[in-house]
Amino acid sequence: MDWIQGIQQAIDYIEEHITEDIDYEEAAKRAYSSSFHFQRVFGIMCGFTLGEYIRRRRLTLAGNELLTKDIKVIDVALKYGYETPESFSRAFQKFHGIAPSQVKTGCNLKSFSRLCVKIELIGGTEMNYKIEKKDELILMGYKRRFSGVPYGEERKKQEAEFSMTTRAKQWLLMGASSNYENEYCIVTNIGDDGYDFYIAYEVDEWTTKNMFDSKITGVDFMDQMGFEILSVPKQTYAVFETERKKYPIPEYVDIRQKIVTEWFPTRDIAMSNGPEVVILHWRIKEKREWAKNRYIEICLPIEKK
Numbered sequence: 512m513d514w515i516q517g518i519q520q521a522i523d524y525i526e527e528h529i530t531e532d533i534d535y536e537e538a539a540k541r542a543y544s545s546s547f548h549f550q551r552v553f554g555i556m557c558g559f560t561l562g563e564y565i566r567r568r569r570l571t572l573a574g575n576e577l578l579t580k581d582i583k584v585i586d587v588a589l590k591y592g593y594e595t596p597e598s599f600s601r602a603f604q605k606f607h608g609i610a611p612s613q614v615k616t617g618c619n620l621k622s623f624s625r626l627c628v629k630i631e632l633i634g635g636t637e638m639n640y641k642i643e644k645k646d647e648l649i650l651m652g653y654k655r656r657f658s659g660v661p662y663g664e665e666r667k668k669q670e671a672e673f674s675m676t677t678r679a680k681q682w683l684l685m686g687a688s689s690n691y692e693n694e695y696c697i698v699t700n701i702g703d704d705g706y707d708f709y710i711a712y713e714v715d716e717w718t719t720k721n722m723f724d725s726k727i728t729g730v731d732f733m734d735q736m737g738f739e740i741l742s743v744p745k746q747t748y749a750v751f752e753t754e755r756k757k758y759p760i761p762e763y764v765d766i767r768q769k770i771v772t773e774w775f776p777t778r779d780i781a782m783s784n785g786p787e788v789v790i791l792h793w794r795i796k797e798k799r800e801w802a803k804n805r806y807i808e809i810c811l812p813i814e815k816k
Contacts, residue, residue: 515776517542519628521549525565526625529572530590533565544816548781551701554660555771557626562703563659567623570606573599574621577614584611638766638774640751645810648743648788650695651687651719652711653680653736661698661706661787662767670696670708680736681710687722689715692794697741699786711741746785748810749774755804763789763807770811785812 520541525533538561539549553561569591576587588599603611609618655673659665674681685691690713697709714722721727723734751766753759775781788810795802 515628517544518553522626522628525561526568529565529568530592532592535561545781547784548816551782552771552775554701555662555767558660558662558665560660560703564626566602567606568625570603571621571623573603573611574607574614577611578620587611638751638769640749640774642747642813643750643810644747645743645745645788647745649714649719650697650709650711650741650743651684651714651722651738652695652697652709652741653677653738654707654709656705657708658705661701661708662764664764667764673708674710677710680738683736684710684712684714684738687714687718688712689718692792694791694793696789696791697743697786698789709739709741743786743788746783746812747814748788749780749813751809751811753807753809755806757803757805759805759807763809766809770809779816780813781816783812783814787811 521538524538524541528534535546535550539546542549544552550561553564557564559567573587573591576582576590577584584599585596588596591599593599593602600611603609607621609620614620655669657666657669657673659669681694685694693713695709695711695713697711698706699709700707719740722738725731725733749770751770753762753766788808790808790810792806792808793802
């Protein structure tokens with residue numbers, strides 16, 4: 512119950528200070544959580560970032576004031592945190608589809624309602640997991656900055672497009688990999704503007720050292736591929752697995768949602784500020800072929816609350 516009350520208290524704090532600079536640390540305290548854990552959980556539960564919620568609520572309230580009050584656009588812009596009328600107008604136009612000056616002409620406005628946490632009977636499902644300490648992992652991969660939060664349909668579309676349009680890079684890294692069985696997706700640097708999403712593979716020390724040496728590779732374009740050496744630090748993870756089947760990807764989003772809404776609230780554990788690791792077990796090492804029963808490991812970095 513404390514966790515449910517805490518989330519509502521954090522939302523209430525944000526709404527009470529919606530025209531001020533929101534202190535994310537203070538909001539997180541109301542939710543009995545660290546700022547990092549609160550923002551990540553908020554994103555998983557709601558499907559948008561905390562910053563996006565605040566922005567949409569401010570623009571909703573700004574539109575209502577322009578419609579119902581005799582007030583100047585510049586005064587509304589300053590009230591809701593915009594430094595200039597121009598920046599406010601751009602954000603207002605993007606959200607409402609009209610300019611602030613058109614509000615009183617009978618155009619439709621968009622409304623984004625205040626969040627309210629309701630108690631709902633959930634659970635009753637089995638979740639197999641393990642707590643595992645993993646050593647530092649050195650990978651080679653390439654990234655793209657995704658928009659939104661790393662959960663849900665927006666992530667699904669961006670990931671599918673990213674994967675389908677970078678096949679040559681995957682084949683190249685797969686050939687250089689020291690672990691034929693696994694592919695990795697790494698989520699890191701999560702913020703209000705999005706997050707970094709990596710497709711990566713394990714590469715041994717010799718390959719890492721010589722990957723960009725044209726005398727070794729025989730080609731002079733490796734430095735143009737956008738490959739990076741990625742260090743995933745030593746960390747304790749909560750590890751969950753999908754069912755083993757030919758195409759387990761659709762289960763991923765559902766499992767992530769259940770982890771946050773059903774698993775975390777009943778434990779004295781929070782997400783820590785570390786990369787999230789997804790391991791795709793796609794192939795059979797001995798036979799060097801695609802596995803019929805594939806599965807995905809979801810590894811979330813954790814710490815004591």
